Amino acid sequence: MALFLSTYVNKVDKKGRVSVPSRFRSVLVDKGFETVVLFPTINGDAIDACGMDVMENLLEKIGGFDPLSEDRESYADVLMSDAIELAVDGDGRIMIPLDMLIDADIKAGGQCAFVGRGDSFQIWNPDAFAARKKLAQERTRSRRAAGAGSNGGSDDE
Amino acid sequence: MALFLSTYVNKVDKKGRVSVPSRFRSVLVDKGFETVVLFPTINGDAIDACGMDVMENLLEKIGGFDPLSEDRESYADVLMSDAIELAVDGDGRIMIPLDMLIDADIKAGGQCAFVGRGDSFQIWNPDAFAARKKLAQERTRSRRAAGAGSNGGSDDE
DNA sequence: TGGATTATCATGGGATTTTACGGAAGTCAA
DNA sequence: TTGACTTCCGTAAAATCCCATGATAATCCA
Numbered sequence: 001m002a003l004f005l006s007t008y009v010n011k012v013d014k015k016g017r018v019s020v021p022s023r024f025r026s027v028l029v030d031k032g033f034e035t036v037v038l039f040p041t042i043n044g045d046a047i048d049a050c051g052m053d054v055m056e057n058l059l060e061k062i063g064g065f066d067p068l069s070e071d072r073e074s075y076a077d078v079l080m081s082d083a084i085e086l087a088v089d090g091d092g093r094i095m096i097p098l099d100m101l102i103d104a105d106i107k108a109g110g111q112c113a114f115v116g117r118g119d120s121f122q123i124w125n126p127d128a129f130a131a132r133k134k135l136a137q138e139r140t141r142s143r144r145a146a147g148a149g150s151n152g153g154s155d156d157e
Numbered sequence: 158m159a160l161f162l163s164t165y166v167n168k169v170d171k172k173g174r175v176s177v178p179s180r181f182r183s184v185l186v187d188k189g190f191e192t193v194v195l196f197p198t199i200n201g202d203a204i205d206a207c208g209m210d211v212m213e214n215l216l217e218k219i220g221g222f223d224p225l226s227e228d229r230e231s232y233a234d235v236l237m238s239d240a241i242e243l244a245v246d247g248d249g250r251i252m253i254p255l256d257m258l259i260d261a262d263i264k265a266g267g268q269c270a271f272v273g274r275g276d277s278f279q280i281w282n283p284d285a286f287a288a289r290k291k292l293a294q295e296r297t298r299s300r301r302a303a304g305a306g307s308n309g310g311s312d313d314e
Numbered sequence: 315t316g317g318a319t320t321a322t323c324a325t326g327g328g329a330t331t332t333t334a335c336g337g338a339a340g341t342c343a344a
Numbered sequence: 345t346t347g348a349c350t351t352c353c354g355t356a357a358a359a360t361c362c363c364a365t366g367a368t369a370a371t372c373c374a
Contacts, residue, residue, distance in 0.1 A: 003212055003213070003216065003237075004237070005237055005238075005240045005242055006238065006241040006242075007238045007239070010334070013335065013336070014336095015348095015349090018334095019333075022332075022333060089350075090350095090351070090352080091334085091335080092333075092334080093334090093335085095349080115238045116237050116238055116240070117238070118212070118215075118237045119216065133235060133238065136234060136235050137235055140199075140231060140235070167324070167325090168325070170326070172326095174325085176325075178324095179322075179324090246361075247360090247361070248323095248325085249323080249324080252360085
């Protein structure tokens with residue numbers, strides 16, 4: 001199975017076009033897609049990206065359409081309404097809508113980081129991602145130091 | 158079953174290419190892989206290498222993509238964003254990304270050690286690995302002298 | 315057995331292809 | 345036409361493929 005792995009930093013040109021990393025494109029093609037679905041991350045820091053399959057799974061998970069129920073997981077609705085499906089053009093690029101770029105603090109003419117997450121990926125302002133990653137690493141380390149202990153004593157892995 | 162055993166030291170050429178030891182290549186083929194997945198060891202000293210199965214298991218364990226949860230197990234995210242799947246080329250070589258080489262203190266044009274660990278292997282700066290090995294041996298010796306005895310000897314994992 | 319022949323392997327150096335990315339020309343609707 | 349978007353083409357750098365070489369290990373055969 002193909003997974004979205006690793007991190008690639010690409011340039012957003014002044015028209016707002018970005019090359020989707022070729023590895024990520026291959027994964028999409030492997031899954032049988034020629035489009036990507038984008039939507040804001042739940043806390044708005046970045047942009048979530050995936051194939052249409054993930055959207056379908058999500059819809060299934062939240063129960064699909066039920067005209068009798070008034071409240072479905074409300075964020076899921078917002079998510080669907082914010083999501084957009086983008087075609088990857090002949091040169092492997094997509095055009096991320098301006099408001100999404102602004103929300104994720106990515107400037108046209110600047111750079112953005114494509115971050116693999118396995119079955120999906122995210123698009124970040126590179127600096128913001130670096131900061132977040134550092135945080136996550138520290139959290140992991142302190143958690144390990146705190147009590148994980150487990151084996152003979154070496155903290156190597 | 159085939160295991161990654163022994164240690165091989167190969168040269169990293171100036172383009173960043175390294176021959177994967179032929180024994181290790183055979184093991185990979187035996188397991189049904191034509192690619193290797195690399196990611197930094199948890200403490201950043203070296204590079205971990207395994208087959209794609211490990212990544213897939215990890216993804217399954219963390220439950221896959223859920224846009225509704227603010228952050229899933231953060232170490233898993235860091236791992237996916239740092240990991241990379243590399244194809245072994247026709248000559249049995251891989252191209253390790255530059256930043257990984259730097260983090261592991263391996264210079265292009267220098268050497269690196271492929272260290273078997275059974276169902277996975279690691280890639281080290283040869284000197285760093287030698288030092289670490291010596292340390293582990295001393296630790297084991299003093300522990301045996303102290304009386305513990307117990308398992309195979311190394312407390313590595 | 316021992317010496318010659320033949321694989322296999324690690325490694326170097328081109329040559330070719332791919333990729334990211336800029337710009338120009340074409341398309342379409344208002 | 346104007347502005348927004350799309351398709352097309354050119355380029356430089358990087359990744360990948362292809363073949364040559366030397367070294368070592370395996371094989372063969374008188």
